[in-house]
Amino acid sequence: MSTQQPAPTRSPATNRIGYEQNVYKGATSTLCAGCGHDSITAQLVRALWECNVDPYGIAKMSGIGCSSKTTAYFASLSHGFNGVHGRAAAIATGSFVANRKLLHVAVSGDGDTASIGLGNFLHMVRRNVPIVYVIENNGVYGLTKGQFSATADKGSTLKDGLRNDLEPVDCCALAIEMGCEYVARSFSGDVKQLVALLKGAIAHRGTAVIDVVSPCVTFNNHEGSTKSLKFAREHEEPLHEIGFVPYYEEIRVDYEPGTVQEIILHDGSRLVLKKLGNDYDPTSREAALVLLEQARREKHFITGLIYRAPEPSPAFDEQLELVETPLAHLPDEFLRPNPEVVEQLNQLWR
Amino acid sequence: MDDHLGLSSQQQATLPVGAIAEERNVPRVNDLVICVATSNGTGSISANLVLARSILQMGVPIGTKNLFPSNIQGLPTWFTIRVNEQGWVANRRDVDLFVAMNRESVFEDLAGLRPGTLVVLNAELADALQRDDLIVYTVPFTQLVGDVCPEPKLRRLVVNMIYVGVVAVVLGIELEEVEAAIEKQFAQKPKAIELNKSAARAGAQWAREHIPPQDFVRIERRNLTTNKIFVEGNTASAAGLMFGGIQVFAWYPITPSSSLAEALTDLMATWRRDPVTGKATYAIIQAEDELAAMGMVVGAGWAGARAATATSGPGISLMAELAGLSYFTEIPAVIIDVQRVGPSTGLPTRTSQGDMLKAYHLSHGDCKHVLLIPANPKEAFEFSMTALDLAQRLQTLVFVMSDLDLGMNYWLSDPLEPPTQPLDRGKVLTAEELDQITEFARYRDVDGDAIPYRTLPGTRHPRAPFFTQGAGHDDRAKRSEKPEDWAGNLERLARKHETARTLVPESLVELATKPTRVGVIAYGTSDLPTREALARLATAHEWHADYLRLRALPATAKTVEFIEQHDRVYLVEQNRDAQVAAILRAEHPHIASRIRSILHFNGQPLDAATVIEQLLTLEESEEEQP
Ligand SMILES: Cc1ncc(C[n+]2csc(CCOP(=O)(O)OP(=O)(O)O)c2C)c(N)n1
Ligand code: SF4
Ligand SMILES: [Mg+2]
Numbered sequence: 022m023s024t025q026q027p028a029p030t031r032s033p034a035t036n037r038i039g040y041e042q043n044v045y046k047g048a049t050s051t052l053c054a055g056c057g058h059d060s061i062t063a064q065l066v067r068a069l070w071e072c073n074v075d076p077y078g079i080a081k082m083s084g085i086g087c088s089s090k091t092t093a094y095f096a097s098l099s100h101g102f103n104g105v106h107g108r109a110a111a112i113a114t115g116s117f118v119a120n121r122k123l124l125h126v127a128v129s130g131d132g133d134t135a136s137i138g139l140g141n142f143l144h145m146v147r148r149n150v151p152i153v154y155v156i157e158n159n160g161v162y163g164l165t166k167g168q169f170s171a172t173a174d175k176g177s178t179l180k181d182g183l184r185n186d187l188e189p190v191d192c193c194a195l196a197i198e199m200g201c202e203y204v205a206r207s208f209s210g211d212v213k214q215l216v217a218l219l220k221g222a223i224a225h226r227g228t229a230v231i232d233v234v235s236p237c238v239t240f241n242n243h244e245g246s247t248k249s250l251k252f253a254r255e256h257e258e259p260l261h262e263i264g265f266v267p268y269y270e271e272i273r274v275d276y277e278p279g280t281v282q283e284i285i286l287h288d289g290s291r292l293v294l295k296k297l298g299n300d301y302d303p304t305s306r307e308a309a310l311v312l313l314e315q316a317r318r319e320k321h322f323i324t325g326l327i328y329r330a331p332e333p334s335p336a337f338d339e340q341l342e343l344v345e346t347p348l349a350h351l352p353d354e355f356l357r358p359n360p361e362v363v364e365q366l367n368q369l370w371r
Numbered sequence: 372m373d374d375h376l377g378l379s380s381q382q383q384a385t386l387p388v389g390a391i392a393e394e395r396n397v398p399r400v401n402d403l404v405i406c407v408a409t410s411n412g413t414g415s416i417s418a419n420l421v422l423a424r425s426i427l428q429m430g431v432p433i434g435t436k437n438l439f440p441s442n443i444q445g446l447p448t449w450f451t452i453r454v455n456e457q458g459w460v461a462n463r464r465d466v467d468l469f470v471a472m473n474r475e476s477v478f479e480d481l482a483g484l485r486p487g488t489l490v491v492l493n494a495e496l497a498d499a500l501q502r503d504d505l506i507v508y509t510v511p512f513t514q515l516v517g518d519v520c521p522e523p524k525l526r527r528l529v530v531n532m533i534y535v536g537v538v539a540v541v542l543g544i545e546l547e548e549v550e551a552a553i554e555k556q557f558a559q560k561p562k563a564i565e566l567n568k569s570a571a572r573a574g575a576q577w578a579r580e581h582i583p584p585q586d587f588v589r590i591e592r593r594n595l596t597t598n599k600i601f602v603e604g605n606t607a608s609a610a611g612l613m614f615g616g617i618q619v620f621a622w623y624p625i626t627p628s629s630s631l632a633e634a635l636t637d638l639m640a641t642w643r644r645d646p647v648t649g650k651a652t653y654a655i656i657q658a659e660d661e662l663a664a665m666g667m668v669v670g671a672g673w674a675g676a677r678a679a680t681a682t683s684g685p686g687i688s689l690m691a692e693l694a695g696l697s698y699f700t701e702i703p704a705v706i707i708d709v710q711r712v713g714p715s716t717g718l719p720t721r722t723s724q725g726d727m728l729k730a731y732h733l734s735h736g737d738c739k740h741v742l743l744i745p746a747n748p749k750e751a752f753e754f755s756m757t758a759l760d761l762a763q764r765l766q767t768l769v770f771v772m773s774d775l776d777l778g779m780n781y782w783l784s785d786p787l788e789p790p791t792q793p794l795d796r797g798k799v800l801t802a803e804e805l806d807q808i809t810e811f812a813r814y815r816d817v818d819g820d821a822i823p824y825r826t827l828p829g830t831r832h833p834r835a836p837f838f839t840q841g842a843g844h845d846d847r848a849k850r851s852e853k854p855e856d857w858a859g860n861l862e863r864l865a866r867k868h869e870t871a872r873t874l875v876p877e878s879l880v881e882l883a884t885k886p887t888r889v890g891v892i893a894y895g896t897s898d899l900p901t902r903e904a905l906a907r908l909a910t911a912h913e914w915h916a917d918y919l920r921l922r923a924l925p926a927t928a929k930t931v932e933f934i935e936q937h938d939r940v941y942l943v944e945q946n947r948d949a950q951v952a953a954i955l956r957a958e959h960p961h962i963a964s965r966i967r968s969i970l971h972f973n974g975q976p977l978d979a980a981t982v983i984e985q986l987l988t989l990e991e992s993e994e995e996q997p
Contacts (some may be wrong), residue, residue, distance in 0.1 A: 048838075077831045080674065093838050093850075100828035102673055103840040104666070105692050111658070111666025112673070116828070118619055118654040119676035123829050141666065144659040344650040348618040349675030349827060353794050355652045356616035356677070358642040360789035366610055367786040370600040 057235030107138025167240030260325030412444030418531030434460025536574025611755025695734025721974030763797035875923035
């Protein structure tokens with residue numbers, strides 16, 4: 022979605038299409054001070070800016086929840102849609118087929134995606150709708166004041182001591198099962214990793230799912246929570262050190278051979294993964310599922326690029342064989358057959 | 372027969388229509404009902420359509436009703452063809468010629484026929500005949516099909532065309548027309564044509580040799596169907612969507628609306644691909660549920676596409692939350708509700724007008740939607756286009772309230788006419804237009820019609836973007852919980868509904884031939900049987916009423932005036948709770964006491980006799996009052 026136009030003015034404060042980072046900001050957040058969601062918003066602003074995304078060309082989609090409110094807090098030159106609880110995936114699917122040239126960015130909560138909207142989320146993934154789909158995962162329903170969500174880990178507790186005994190829903194594993202070709206997990210506090218993964222998602226064409234652990238400082242930040250700031254900081258196990266190299270920049274080859282894996286994205290940009298002790302290959306679907314299963318069993322909080330398909334398959338607009346022009350911009354002559362067709366139909370039905 | 376039509380014996384006993392009863396003993400030309408009982412899944416539908424078409428080709432009007440079970444194979448199904456040269460081809464309760472092919476139902480079928488009915492009885496079911504007051508032709512179908520169809524596997528299908536040949540001879544249908552209808556029916560399968568023709572001929576041959584001519588009921592050539600089309604309402608609705616410029620259609624399978632989506636899929640593949648690139652100018656998406664289908668429609672509408680879904684009662688229940696979102700955020704959307712008997716599964720293959728009230732107020736909070744109500748295929752075609760235009764014009768959800776009777780039955784209809792107006796794109800501001808104004812306020816009533824302006828996502832102008840949210844907002848779309856903002860918005864939406872009242876299709880009025888203080892109102896598929904009832908009441912009972920057909924909600928001023936101008940108005944509905952009467956009474960309390968209800972809700976399409984019975988009873992009690 023980045024444009025190739027050279028910037029009219031190129032000062033350090035503007036991106037290649039001439040916009041300052043401020044342009045990608047939005048309204049002032051009304052979330053609790055210190056909420057993880059706000060730091061994700063900040064990284065989204067940075068990623069959109071650094072990826073030279075047309076600030077008018079974004080469709081910001083969300084459901085309902087504290088997380089979903091954040092579509093108001095970035096990219097204020099673009100239209101946003103804070104829809105209904107759990108339906109961001111479906112609404113975004115409709116919006117995308119209406120205008121495939123918009124960069125669709127959805128922000129959703131773990132309640133929004135893993136409970137009420139789970140079905141619609143999985144089917145959006147199955148269709149490979151091009152979208153950057155961010156799940157701001159805090160293990161609770163923030164906006165309705167702290168009930169467990171379906172991503173709460175087994176054994177974690179609420180503030181009042183109530184313990185979750187149910188198996189958590191792993192949105193990354195489900196997304197991979199449904200054929201998602203860009204799946205990542207991150208932590209709102211791991212700024213460097215998160216921004217690289219977001220940029221990778223923007224450069225990917227197809228559904229990109231990023232499940233970001235994002236502590237709710239008001240309702241789920243206590244001892245006994247596995248989604249607290251402290252727990253996440255202490256337990257995060259990055260799979261790799263991750264860097265994003267845009268398509269227009271040369272890669273610096275100062276790594277030792279074998280220590281780095283390069284993932285080439287749709288527009289030619291690359292994710293550069295520097296291995297950290299393990300030998301994880303994020304282009305293997307089997308390995309990804311095994312990794313997530315192990316992490317679940319051993320209660321590890323692993324982060325990084327979990328899966329990226331080696332050969333991306335057709336996105337939803339290609340499957341539908343849509344015309345090049347966004348449907349919403351088609352002139353009347355494309356939308357209404359000739360009047361003679363009415364007579365042909367009458368003839369057929371006589 | 373009457374039993375499965377769901378009528379109690381008491382209802383039959385009180386049938387007051389002398390006219391109908393008397394006609395039975397005189398030979399009747401082009402005024403009869405044929406009913407074919409077969410087993411679901413035996414391919415009888417092709418034979419029944421051939422029978423229907425051959426009568427049409429003789430220039431005589433017909434109506435068909437396919438009464439089928441909620442099942443794929445094996446349960447009884449009845450296909451009824453009403454032939455009537457006056458054009459009264461709505462449902463009629465009794466049958467003149469019955470074709471008994473189905474063991475499952477044959478005992479009940481035969482027991483329910485009135486004395487003197489002609490019966491074409493499959494010889495294998497002869498044991499079911501336990502009365503001697505019917506005129507029965509026992510046909511050795513198994514033997515006949517064996518002679519014409521060497522392939523045993525095909526016999527189950529081909530046997531149906533034999534009864535077509537028999538019925539043709541009994542009623543005087545020309546065999547050439549039967550053969551022409553076979554060619555039309557099997558145009559895509561040329562191999563089947565010869566086989567089916569020989570089956571029809573074999574049936575006709577047998578009938579000529581074994582059945583003495585009768586003149587109780589006859590079909591004679593007329594010139595009354597020229598130019599007419601014979602089509603299912605769902606197909607016409609789909610064609611309307613295509614000409615209405617539909618861009619995104621999302622749906623989830625449910626009887627009786629699935630065939631609309633399937634027809635649309637076929638039509639669009641033929642006529643809405645870019646002739647140069649072959650690419651699609653539309654998206655049709657089979658969604659994972661109705662929540663998603665409606666979500667997609669709303670998302671597409673938001674992004675600037677003309678979007679619709681088709682569903683039935685259970686589907687609109689699931690769409691309720693998003694219907695409210697469309698209303699409050701003012702996003703164009705269209706739902707075609709092909710109504711069936713509810714709630715939930717209800718009677719999924721039976722017709723109803725039971726979603727009217729629910730659809731009108733669908734969602735939570737204060738919600739009022741626009742409903743268009745087609746009564747025939749031509750209107751189904753037109754109202755699909757009108758709905759897409761009105762949704763854009765009004766920036767809201769528009770329903771088309773079809774039903775199973777209209778959607779899934781073949782109707783004789785006036786031909787479709789090409790649209791005369793360009794697509795209505797509504798109040799959308801472009802970047803250039805934004806340059807010329809000082810402020811863009813998404814939800815401000817600038818023109819006094821309560822319809823605001825909108826911009827589409829992707830508009831490259833700093834004044835274009837706004838944030839869409841169901842949550843409280845002021846007229847600049849900014850989040851607001853101020854009481855005056857919320858109330859002000861609700862009031863504007865109510866005024867917008869008043870604007871809708873002036874834009875929806877107008878009601879049609881037919882005045883009685885004599886002055887009268889009584890009015891009758893019907894809508895949708897109640898139209899034809901209600902008009903038939905009024906015609907019969909005028910001729911047989913010297914009872915006259917003015918007639919208004921309601922074609923949309925909110926009710927137009929003309930509709931309200933019609934009620935004001937009559938002492939009492941009978942409102943005919945195919946639901947139990949007088950749903951449209953409830954809406955009219957609530958919105959126009961000053962006319963509330965004038966409205967009386969005629970209600971029909973047994974899953975059968977409405978018939979004139981029901982209207983007549985209820986009308987006469989109600990009128991009697993009117994007279995008894997001091
Ligand atoms: C249909 C419906 N049911 C329930 C709600 C109430 N509700 C609002 S937000 C929410 C949960 C939000 O949790 P999550 O998606 O995790 O977002 P968070 O606030 O934690 O960021 C619920 C249940 C609603 N808005 N709509
Ligand atoms: S309640 Fe939790 S999730 Fe919501 S804003 Fe506050 S900290 Fe964030
Ligand atoms: Mg949450």
